[in-house]
Amino acid sequence: MILKSxxxxxxPAALFTVALPASARPALVNGAGATFPYPIYSxxxxxxxxxxxxxxxxxxxxxxxxxxxxxxAGTVDFGATDGPMSDDQxxxxxxxxxxxxxxxxxxxxxxxxxxxxxxxxLSQKALAGIFIGRVTKWNDAAIASANxxxxxxxxxxxxxxxxxxxxxxxxxxxxxxxxSPEWSKQVGKGTSVNWPVGLGGKGNEGVTGLVKQTPHSxxxxxxxxxxxxxxxxxxxxxxxxxxxxxxxxxxxxxxAAAVATMPADFRVSITNPAGSGVYPIASFTWLLVYRQQKxxxxxxxxxxxxxxMLRDGQRFAGPLGYAPLPPEVISLEETAIEKINVPS
Amino acid sequence: MRARPYALRKATNAVAxxxxxxxAALTLGILFAILAYIAANGASALNWDFFTKLxxxxxxxxxxxANAIVGTLKLLLLASAIGIPVGFLGGVYLAEFGxxxxxxxxxxxxxxxxxxxxIVIGIVAYTLIVLPMKQFSSLAGGVALGIIMIPTVVRxxxxxxxxxxxxxxxxxxALGVNEWKTVLFVVIPTALRGVLAGVLLSLARVAGETAPxxxxxxxxxxxxxxxxxxxxxxxxxxxxxxxxxYDDWHRQAWAGALVLIxxxxxxxxxxxxxxxxxxxxS
Numbered sequence: 221m222i223l224k225s226x227x228x229x230x231x232p233a234a235l236f237t238v239a240l241p242a243s244a245r246p247a248l249v250n251g252a253g254a255t256f257p258y259p260i261y262s263x264x265x266x267x268x269x270x271x272x273x274x275x276x277x278x279x280x281x282x283x284x285x286x287x288x289x290x291x292x293a294g295t296v297d298f299g300a301t302d303g304p305m306s307d308d309q310x311x312x313x314x315x316x317x318x319x320x321x322x323x324x325x326x327x328x329x330x331x332x333x334x335x336x337x338x339x340x341x342l343s344q345k346a347l348a349g350i351f352i353g354r355v356t357k358w359n360d361a362a363i364a365s366a367n368x369x370x371x372x373x374x375x376x377x378x379x380x381x382x383x384x385x386x387x388x389x390x391x392x393x394x395x396x397x398x399x400s401p402e403w404s405k406q407v408g409k410g411t412s413v414n415w416p417v418g419l420g421g422k423g424n425e426g427v428t429g430l431v432k433q434t435p436h437s438x439x440x441x442x443x444x445x446x447x448x449x450x451x452x453x454x455x456x457x458x459x460x461x462x463x464x465x466x467x468x469x470x471x472x473x474x475x476a477a478a479v480a481t482m483p484a485d486f487r488v489s490i491t492n493p494a495g496s497g498v499y500p501i502a503s504f505t506w507l508l509v510y511r512q513q514k515x516x517x518x519x520x521x522x523x524x525x526x527x528x529m530l531r532d533g534q535r536f537a538g539p540l541g542y543a544p545l546p547p548e549v550i551s552l553e554e555t556a557i558e559k560i561n562v563p564s
Numbered sequence: 565m566r567a568r569p570y571a572l573r574k575a576t577n578a579v580a581x582x583x584x585x586x587x588a589a590l591t592l593g594i595l596f597a598i599l600a601y602i603a604a605n606g607a608s609a610l611n612w613d614f615f616t617k618l619x620x621x622x623x624x625x626x627x628x629x630a631n632a633i634v635g636t637l638k639l640l641l642l643a644s645a646i647g648i649p650v651g652f653l654g655g656v657y658l659a660e661f662g663x664x665x666x667x668x669x670x671x672x673x674x675x676x677x678x679x680x681x682x683i684v685i686g687i688v689a690y691t692l693i694v695l696p697m698k699q700f701s702s703l704a705g706g707v708a709l710g711i712i713m714i715p716t717v718v719r720x721x722x723x724x725x726x727x728x729x730x731x732x733x734x735x736x737x738a739l740g741v742n743e744w745k746t747v748l749f750v751v752i753p754t755a756l757r758g759v760l761a762g763v764l765l766s767l768a769r770v771a772g773e774t775a776p777x778x779x780x781x782x783x784x785x786x787x788x789x790x791x792x793x794x795x796x797x798x799x800x801x802x803x804x805x806x807x808x809x810y811d812d813w814h815r816q817a818w819a820g821a822l823v824l825i826x827x828x829x830x831x832x833x834x835x836x837x838x839x840x841x842x843x844x845x846s
Contacts, residue, residue: 266621
């Protein structure tokens with residue numbers, strides 16, 4: 221009786237699995253990590269699958285911290301992160317991991333201030349002050365001085381930050397640490413920090429939702445999330461003292477400043493660089509790939525994908541809110557791909 | 565002692581009745597509100613593609629969750645293969661032979677296991693299966709769900725076998741049937757319908773588990789072949805889609821929730837029907 225009923229329930233499942241031909245199916249390469257570049261990775265893997273029927277890439281966005289952990293444990297074939305791995309983390313990995321920058325993205329300060337329709341200008345001092353809890357009113361002089369002509373309300377500022385470990389938080393706090401010695405000393409940078417003030421939201425989506433629903437709030441999200449949800453975001457003061465909008469162009473300029481000093485392992489921070497027209501809160505995002513690949517089929521597929529991503533994949537970046545890599549970085553990476561060892 | 569005035573007693577009665585009634589109505593109301601809300605939001609995204617296609621990449625509308633539906637069925641198959649035999653035999657042991665100290669320990673352990681948060685079971689499966697095999701897999705997800713099933717099956721089997729009147733057992737023994745034959749051919753068949761209902765309920769319980777699957781079965785945008793590849797499942801896909809910033813994914817998350825809750829509700833109703841028919845037969 222039990223067996224019979226179970227069979228009725230489960231035979232369809234068995235049929236489904238058997239019905240798919242086992243011979244000609246593509247290899248499955250598994251990866252996991254950052255949520256920040258998930259939209260572009262998802263697009264890439266779908267586009268790449270059209271040109272290469274020997275492989276399917278399965279990418280799961282579990283967060284940068286998770287990506288580093290799982291690639292270190294060897295449970296996925298590649299990882300992805302928005303904050304480069306630290307020397308300690310690299311030492312814990314069983315083999316040499318290479319960071320491959322894939323695209324650039326900007327993190328924006330989104331706000332919800334009733335009555336303010338235009339774009340606000342936020343100085344580095346004001347931004348650090350808000351997130352450290354010293355600038356508490358929207359009409360504080362630190363904000364008002366850069367926004368003449370805008371009538372700012374006297375309400376309290378509600379700060380929204382991430383509650384989970386996040387590469388977006390790393391980029392944000394990395395910038396604040398460079399912008400404010402006080403922040404650097406009291407809070408510092410990391411994928412999750414001890415926030416002096418504010419409410420926590422889970423994921424870019426959680427922060428977006430909280431800011432949208434909470435009048436007089438300010439938070440930080442990846443550019444695509446702000447654009448998609450049509451939330452205003454501020455122009456941020458850069459190292460040259462200009463107030464710059466986050467765009468593909470201004471993010472690309474941030475990378476250009478780092479090209480000359482790009483280290484061989486690509487682990488570089490490009491927040492708050494010198495230069496004109498530069499948006500100061502931007503970052504590369506990286507794929508983490510083992511230099512010594514274990515399996516011929518999967519390793520070769522990864523190499524093929526990396527080449528495609530650098531040559532053909534970059535054109536998908538713009539429409540999804542990312543900036544493509546500078547040509548100099550692409551050629552450096554093409555050299556780095558040669559280092560990957562694939563067993564034959 | 566002075567009797568309270570009649571009016572006061574009547575008022576107390578009315579208040580108490582009102583409160584219990586309100587609580588009952590609230591319980592029902594919440595259930596139906598959830599069902600109606602999910603149905604209203606999910607129905608529009610339900611179409612043939614939803615059941616037959618793979619997920620579409622970000623930014624493209626359409627696609628479906630066929631791999632997640634099959635993935636959930638596969639995970640439940642494996643969970644049943646582990647949870648039902650172990651749970652059923654454990655329940656038989658407790659009801660028929662577990663009267664001493666060992667029985668107490670087993671019963672207690674099973675209750676504790678039932679209280680362990682499912683995410684902890686997920687960590688166990690991750691540590692014992694995913695890490696050594698260096699592979700997220702349906703196997704690991706199914707084992708995690710199977711472990712979660714065991715205590716519910718154990719306890720429901722035990723309770724239902726205990727409901728079999730002892731004179732039925734005594735009658736068999738009096739006719740010279742030995743103990744194991746009594747259990748196998750008399751007690752178990754008598755309680756079978758109820759036991760099956762208990763199994764179905766435990767299956768419905770694990771069908772909606774998300775936490776233990778996140779780092780065992782992970783997820784998969786494609787079909788999962790065999791048991792050693794990551795697999796998509798409905799709860800994890802609903803979770804992933806619901807927190808993404810894309811409207812089309814939100815619609816599919818609702819549709820996924822609708823399919824999942826229909827499955828669970830269907831199994832629940834099937835189980836109830838089984839129990840009620842058993843009750844009327846005996």
